[in-house]
Amino acid sequence: MTTIDSGVRQRTRRAILEAAATLWARDFSASLGDIADRAEVSRSTLHRYFPERQALVDALLLDSQAQVETAWDAAVAASSTPIETVENIMTAIVDLADQILFLFSDPARFAGNPNWRDDEDEALPDLIRAAQRDGDLDPAIDPAFVIGVMYSLIYVTAESVSTGALPRHKATETLVRVFRHGLSPRA
Incomplete structure (x- = not known):
């Protein structure tokens, strides 16, 4: 019986987190009641899992x-x-559009939160330099700039998917194409 209970608890917790990500990606002021409705649970159920807003955040x-x-x-x-x-x-991360918008739409949102990690993958600049050496990226462009463009495109793509301006099934192809070839029309 405990395994069944824990499975239900995990699914309920996941539903609440997914509802919060969906709503807070678009409007961080969305209430716990809105999140409970989206997760299709009662507000008291939400509060059993997350007693206060900050616990859910x-x-x-x-x-x-x-x-x-x-x-x-x-x-x-x-x-x-x-x-x-x-x-x-880029493809894997843009598939997490709601999480990306929740994490990065407001740079000050998590200031002072001990759970916030803004560490960057230390291997990414080396990866960019390797792609430059292979001739796949312009070696005249500083790797830090390339990384900034990469993150910016991920965010804009996630936002475009979220608002419906870009269909999810087109997001990956559009993201990679713009990263590799800019905004010029296809040849």
Whole structure:
């Protein structure tokens, strides 16, 4: 019986976190009642899992960061060349559009929160330099600038998917194409 209970508890917790990510990606002022409605649970059920708003914010912060890290690691593991790794990272992360918007739409949102990690993958500049050496990225562009463009495109793509301006099924192709070839029309 405990396994069934824990499975139900995990699904309920996941539903609440997903509802919070969806709503707070678009409007951080969305209420716990709105989140409970979206998760299809009662407000008292939500409060059993997360007694106060900050507890849910912290849980979603940790969960979102973990999802991004897991997607990043899987993308790296599935890649064989530097440029493929960069493209796979962008593709994997943009699939987490709600989490990306929740994490990065307000730079001050998590200031002072001990759960916030703003550490960057230390291997990313080396990865960019390797793609430059392979001739896949312009070596005249500073790797820090390339990384900034990469993160900016991920964010804009996530936002475009969230608002419906870009269909989810077109997001990956558009993101990679713009990263690799800019905004020029296709040849």
